[in-house]
Amino acid sequence: MNTIITVFLFLIPIFLLLTRRKRSSEKLPPGSLGLPVIGQSLSLLRAMRANTAEEWLRERIRKYGPISKMSLFGKPAVFIYGQAANKFVFQSDSSTIVNQQVKSIRAILGDRCILELIGEDHKRVRDALVSFLKPESLKEYVGKMDEEVRMHLEMHWHGKQQVKVLPLMKTLTFNIICTLLFGLERGPRREILVDDFQCMIEGMWSIPLNLPFTRYSRSLKASARAQKILQGLINEKRLALQQKKTASPRQDLISCMLSIYNDKNEQVISDKEIIHNVMLVMVAGYDTSSVLLTFLVRLLANDPAIYAAVLQEQELIAKSKANGEFLTWEDLAKMKYTWKVAMETLRLFPPIFGGFRKAVKDIEYDGYLIPKDWNIFWVTGMTQMDDTIFPEPSKFDPTRFENPASIPPYCFIPFGGGPRICPGYEFARIETLVSIHYLVTRFTWKLLCSDNFFCRDPMPVPTKGLPAQISPRKLL
Incomplete structure (x- = not known):
């Protein structure tokens, strides 16, 4: 009898464990995790390069509904779609989900950038970035932005009959960032840094296999080189600030972050945090802004x-x-229609395809279980092309933004939302408006490539870099 009781007591926890596992398995979203490590990564990346990624996801939605499980870039994930999904992502606090990127992005950009930080660390670093990037601070930099754009056009557009728009826009945005945000003078370091950043970007959405022939491996090496250059720049700026006569805390973003101290006279933002966030701002400003300008x-x-x-x-x-x-800042305020055109361009051609969060505990969502430590994958552009939200979504119509309040919340979020809305939003707006002002008033252009195809790698890339024939306009 004692033996039977012992066996029975031994079997109870096993039975409960199996029952719980079965119940959890039944609550998991439909779908497949695919092959270990690889999962659906290669399939998604192929679709992105063929410009069929949205259709790839719509097929999943038709098959499984607005929530399904998959595996991307070495980790299980739950794909969620729609206005409710966007709201869930941007309204949830760090007790539910955190803004952790996939391993490839985290390893390349660093684990101390605001994409990775949570709680007080996120607030501390974000506040430092915003102190420089907020509108009140950026007003004084419009003239410097203007000067950079004019210099770029003089060097790369004037006297030319043909240009490739995307590479030149990348040159422009990189130089603007180096001058205004990082105070990095033109010269060999800039040239090395731009190559490293381009290599970094190419590997950010990749399977994290650190093998010599992979994009991921090349991107990691480029990241290490870029971080070494940035550390040297930080050392120079710290020395200049200590000498005081040669530098100002407001002259660039790095100097600003180096100048923030607490009550104990300790530097609030560590060198590592400065480096990782400088790389994030550089990647975001360099690639996303150049894509917006190119498609404009x-x-x-x-x-x-x-x-x-x-x-x-x-x-x-x-x-x-x-x-x-x-x-001036007042001139930019008059460019209302131009900014509506820019917003409609972002709706049709969002530079960022999708994003990731991580569940910090088991989450019940839409009747399914999102397990702890799984990634949450969502694609903001899906709602932007939903005909129930934007009638005739493929039509280019800037009047959609005449009354922003008419657009349902969490359906158009090109700069994110909630406490993690992009801190560089105003910087991107100034950069776009100043650039377009001088392009349209000083040049006319005709595209030399008739197709409207573009691939994602991972940012949108138009055919042949968008070659165009240009002619100078008569200055007023």
């Missing part, structure tokens, strides 16, 4: 009526300026 050029070339309206707005501002006078 393409869309204006393909739509004469929209182009004429933008030109009219910008010529009125140009006529109000004395010869050689820089644009």
Whole structure:
């Protein structure tokens, strides 16, 4: 009898464990995790490069519904879709989900950037970034932005008959960031750094196998080289700040972050945090802004009526300026239609395809279980092309943004939302408006590639880098 009781007591926890596992398994979203490590990564990346990634995901939605499980970049994930999914991602606090990226992004950008930090650490570092990037601070940098754009056009556009738009826009945004945000002078270090950042970006969405022939491996090496250069730059700026006569805390983002001290006279942001967040800002500003500007050029070339309206707005501002006078914050406030065109461009061609969060505990969502430590994968652009939200979603129509309140919340979120909204939003707006002002008032252009195809690698890349024939406009 004692033996039977002992066996029975031994079997109870096993039975409960199996029952719990079965119950949890039944609550998992539909779908498959695929092959170990690889999962659906290669399939998604192929679809992105063929510009069929949205259809790839719609097929999943048709098959499994708005929530399904998969495996991406070496980790199980739950794909969620729709307005409710976007709201869940941006409204949940760190007790439910955290903003942890996949291993490839985390390893390349670093684990102390604001994409990875949570709680007080996130607030501390974000506040430091915002102190420099907030509108009140950026007002004084419009003139420097203006100067950079004019210099770029003089060097790379004037006197040319043909250009490749995307590479030149990347050159422009990189130089703007180096000058305004990091105070890095033109020269060999800039040239090395731009190559390293391009290599880093290529491996950010990749299977994290550190083998010599992989993009991931090349990106890790490029990241290490970039971090070494940035540490040297930090050392130089710290020395300049200590000498005081040669530097100001407000002259660039790195100097600003180095100048933040607490009550104990301790540096609030560590060197490692500065490096990792500088790399994040560099990647975001370099690639996403250049993509927006490139597709703006393409869309204006393909739509004469929209182009004429933008030109009219910008010529009125140009006529109000004395010869050689820089644009001002007040001038940017008058570019309302141009910014609507930019927002519609972001809706149709979002630079960032999707994002990741990590569940910090088992989560019940839409009747299914998202297990602890699984990634949550969502694609913001899916709602932007939903015809129940944006009628005729493929049509380029800037009037959609005449009344932003008419757009349902969490359906158009090109800069994120909630406490993690992109701190560089205003910087991107200034950069875009200043660049477009000088492009449309000083040049006309005609595209030399008739197809409208682009691939994602992982950012949108138009065919052949968008070659265009350009002609100078007569200055007013």
